[in-house]
Amino acid sequence: MDAENGLNKGLVDTNREAGATSAKGTGAALKCEAESRAKVDPRNTAAGAAPAGPDSPYIQVDRALKRCQYSQDALIEILHTAQETFGFLSEDTMTYIARELKLPLSWVYGVASFYHHFNLKPQGEHSCNICMGTACFVKRAGEIVETLEREFRVKAGDTTVDGKLSINIVRCLGNCGLAPMVIMDGKVHARQTAESMLEECRKVLKG
Numbered sequence: 001m002d003a004e005n006g007l008n009k010g011l012v013d014t015n016r017e018a019g020a021t022s023a024k025g026t027g028a029a030l031k032c033e034a035e036s037r038a039k040v041d042p043r044n045t046a047a048g049a050a051p052a053g054p055d056s057p058y059i060q061v062d063r064a065l066k067r068c069q070y071s072q073d074a075l076i077e078i079l080h081t082a083q084e085t086f087g088f089l090s091e092d093t094m095t096y097i098a099r100e101l102k103l104p105l106s107w108v109y110g111v112a113s114f115y116h117h118f119n120l121k122p123q124g125e126h127s128c129n130i131c132m133g134t135a136c137f138v139k140r141a142g143e144i145v146e147t148l149e150r151e152f153r154v155k156a157g158d159t160t161v162d163g164k165l166s167i168n169i170v171r172c173l174g175n176c177g178l179a180p181m182v183i184m185d186g187k188v189h190a191r192q193t194a195e196s197m198l199e200e201c202r203k204v205l206k207g
């Protein structure tokens, strides 16, 4: 099931903003807030994830958890490991991490969905993340999105049918002086136009 659709949206929306804000704060604050949330609403805790066994797909995640001594402060590092292992963060993976760190699933989802680095859906061979923060939007990032959607016949947030290209819209990447900014396969492309990004995508897809 799709992670975004599968989760309790109301619950997530309620917790998302607070989760995202605190993620930028100290680890201690994150832990403290998470503990208080867990106490306030026990229904919000993750449960039901399959236990880890010798054949568990979560071996890399387990190693990272052990290395970090199951510290809730290490949530982002654990999410990084999971994404490196699976390519994206599925609902099952987030549920597993939430359970192991004794954090509410909505908290883990809130952090994962806040950072553009984390993918909640399987990604194509190449990914094109277009910033639609205010500065990039004003400098016509929307035209880049529309052009790529039209050319590659895929909606932003999805992957082409051949699995080659994912187009994503992300929030401010924190370097507004480079607007409009796009990250293609992890590489920054500054001050782009619809034409320049179209050319770049074609080039990347050709290999």
Ligand code: FES
Pocket (backbone or CB within 6 Å): 131, 132, 133, 134, 135, 136, 137, 171, 172, 173, 174, 175, 176, 177, 179, 180, 181
């Ligand atoms: S709005 Fe795009 S980098 Fe800030």
